[in-house]
Amino acid sequence: MTGIVAPSAAQFQFDRVDISGHRNNVAISAATRTRDGAFNVWRNSYAAEYLPTGGSTVRVGGVPFTFPPVCDGPDNVRCEGQFIPVRRARYDWIHLLAASERRCEDTVGLDFADGTADAEPLRVSDFWAAPAWFGEIKAFESPAMHYPHHVQRGVPAVMWAQRVAVTRRADLTGILLPRNVAVHVFAVTLQRTER
Amino acid sequence: MTVETLARTHLVSGPEPELWCRDLISCLQSTVAAVLARDGVDPLTVLGAGWRFLHLPGDVRHEEFYFPCPSGPDGEPDLGAALAPHHDLRARWWQPADEQDPWREIRTSLSEDRLVIAAVDNFHLPFRPAYGDVHAAHQVVVHGLDEARGIVHVSDAMPPAFRGAVPVETFLRSWGSENPTDVQDAFFSDSRIGRRCLDVRLGTPPPPLTPELLGGFLRCDVEHFTTAAAERTGLDGFDRFAAELLERCRAGDADALRELYPFGWAMQAQASLHGEFLRRCGGDWADPALTAAGRAVETAAHAWTGVRFTGAHGLGDPRAAVPDIARHITLLRNAYARAVDAVASVAARL
Numbered sequence: 001m002t003g004i005v006a007p008s009a010a011q012f013q014f015d016r017v018d019i020s021g022h023r024n025n026v027a028i029s030a031a032t033r034t035r036d037g038a039f040n041v042w043r044n045s046y047a048a049e050y051l052p053t054g055g056s057t058v059r060v061g062g063v064p065f066t067f068p069p070v071c072d073g074p075d076n077v078r079c080e081g082q083f084i085p086v087r088r089a090r091y092d093w094i095h096l097l098a099a100s101e102r103r104c105e106d107t108v109g110l111d112f113a114d115g116t117a118d119a120e121p122l123r124v125s126d127f128w129a130a131p132a133w134f135g136e137i138k139a140f141e142s143p144a145m146h147y148p149h150h151v152q153r154g155v156p157a158v159m160w161a162q163r164v165a166v167t168r169r170a171d172l173t174g175i176l177l178p179r180n181v182a183v184h185v186f187a188v189t190l191q192r193t194e195r
Numbered sequence: 196m197t198v199e200t201l202a203r204t205h206l207v208s209g210p211e212p213e214l215w216c217r218d219l220i221s222c223l224q225s226t227v228a229a230v231l232a233r234d235g236v237d238p239l240t241v242l243g244a245g246w247r248f249l250h251l252p253g254d255v256r257h258e259e260f261y262f263p264c265p266s267g268p269d270g271e272p273d274l275g276a277a278l279a280p281h282h283d284l285r286a287r288w289w290q291p292a293d294e295q296d297p298w299r300e301i302r303t304s305l306s307e308d309r310l311v312i313a314a315v316d317n318f319h320l321p322f323r324p325a326y327g328d329v330h331a332a333h334q335v336v337v338h339g340l341d342e343a344r345g346i347v348h349v350s351d352a353m354p355p356a357f358r359g360a361v362p363v364e365t366f367l368r369s370w371g372s373e374n375p376t377d378v379q380d381a382f383f384s385d386s387r388i389g390r391r392c393l394d395v396r397l398g399t400p401p402p403p404l405t406p407e408l409l410g411g412f413l414r415c416d417v418e419h420f421t422t423a424a425a426e427r428t429g430l431d432g433f434d435r436f437a438a439e440l441l442e443r444c445r446a447g448d449a450d451a452l453r454e455l456y457p458f459g460w461a462m463q464a465q466a467s468l469h470g471e472f473l474r475r476c477g478g479d480w481a482d483p484a485l486t487a488a489g490r491a492v493e494t495a496a497h498a499w500t501g502v503r504f505t506g507a508h509g510l511g512d513p514r515a516a517v518p519d520i521a522r523h524i525t526l527l528r529n530a531y532a533r534a535v536d537a538v539a540s541v542a543a544r545l
């Protein structure tokens with residue numbers, strides 16, 4: 001873990017976002033089929049045996065996520081400007097399970113029901129044996145890195161729990177991901193505004 | 196141990212080389228840092244003090260350790276001056292003079308208690324992930340040679356970090372590799388290793404760092420970024436580099452993207468170290484504006500990620516990649532401009 005302790009989020013209400021229709025990349029592979037994965041340009045991937053079961057509910061820093069399918073087709077959204085509609089409501093935070101090929105900063109577009117839109121920063125650390133440079137929580141880690149032709153010990157692959165602020169006090173209707181293929185999103189959960 | 200055996204064993208004294216690494220640097224900075232640390236100098240103070248942009252058309256090599264390097268006063272490129280423009284760092288490539296005895300210079304260096312930085316091909320090194328799989332040009336530190344036992348003592352800070360012995364014959368294959376074209380690595384293969392070594396020496400030790408001294412460094416860098424020159428330096432040089440990159444991509448020139456990856460790594464690495472260095476100074480001196488300037492430089496480093504990886508993934512169809520590369524070039528240009536403004540602002544009062 002990174003040493004960052006998130007407060008209990010039990011008192012908050014969360015909406016998990018269905019991103020299944022946008023998944024376009026395989027980042028997790030089995031040790032017996034490492035060629036199936038291609039998180040980055042070198043076709044490296046996470047080792048499935050160290051990650052949660054596909055489709056399971058996982059909690060990171062008190063935030064529930066639906067873990068993506070594992071070794072069953074695409075498992076993440078490589079950011080290419082996809083628009084993800086969300087259940088219309090007031091939210092404070094967009095929580096993400098994400099990772100990047102090298103650390104990266106970009107923006108996500110937030111669309112609101114009243115016709116307004118904002119660009120908010122999205123900052124994601126490297127998945128490759130790297131620290132949580134942007135202060136994320138280390139959500140999951142496979143201590144081995146999968147290469148197309150072998151399993152490499154000593155080079156961990158990390159998945160981060162990051163968040164994006166929703167500063168506008170208006171109903172959110174959708175999230176526009178950046179056109180940035182370095183950034184990969186595995187799961188999205190929205191945190192409702194406190195009443 | 197016999198006198199003869201001792202004569203064939205060459206090890207630097209003291210502890211093994213420091214494994215100095217950051218997630219945005221390459222083996223170039225990590226190996227030079229090992230030399231600096233051995234000299235008792237903080238690597239970040241030297242490698243992070245300067246920040247430049249320089250693109251030399253036709254110069255980019257397909258090596259992890261490529262760094263654009265202008266000619267020095269003697270007409271020879273001096274990598275040390277490019278890596279650390281504000282310090283007396285000298286770094287020059289050399290190759291063994293005697294093909295029959297390629298170890299002669301390394302013996303001499305180790306006997307003088309100096310580390311050796313050697314270019315290698317990852318394909319031949321058992322401790323590299325690419326071993327037996329992918330050809331790629333890399334750099335390691337050699338800190339010992341035991342000819343009696345037939346081993347070379349090698350240190351490599353890049354993941355998975357390694358310090359240990361490698362058989363001489365294995366090392367020679369890697370050090371002398373042709374590093375042939377490898378479809379699995381379009382960016383760091385097809386660059387002959389040729390038993391190159393990098394001789395790195397720090398002359399005058401860095402003086403104690405003060406705000407006044409740093410202010411001088413920063414004003415020099417700002418002038419570099421804001422003054423047009425014949426070479427592609429500073430913001431003007433960036434614009435010329437970017438215009439040519441997009442033009443080549445529109446023409447379907449995949450080599451433009453093969454060059455972008457190693458070139459961008461050089462620029463990204465230096466920016467990241469400079470940003471970290473300024474942030475550290477800002478914290479040490481309770482100067483929030485200096486900290487913020489460092490963070491702005493780091494934002495420029497992060498913006499290189501979008502450029503480099505959009506290019507890398509677009510290698511198969513450079514024309515199709517143009518819109519997204521153009522977007523990331525714009526973001527990077529803006530990040531550079533904001534960072535230069537932030538640095539100039541603090542430089543004016545330091």
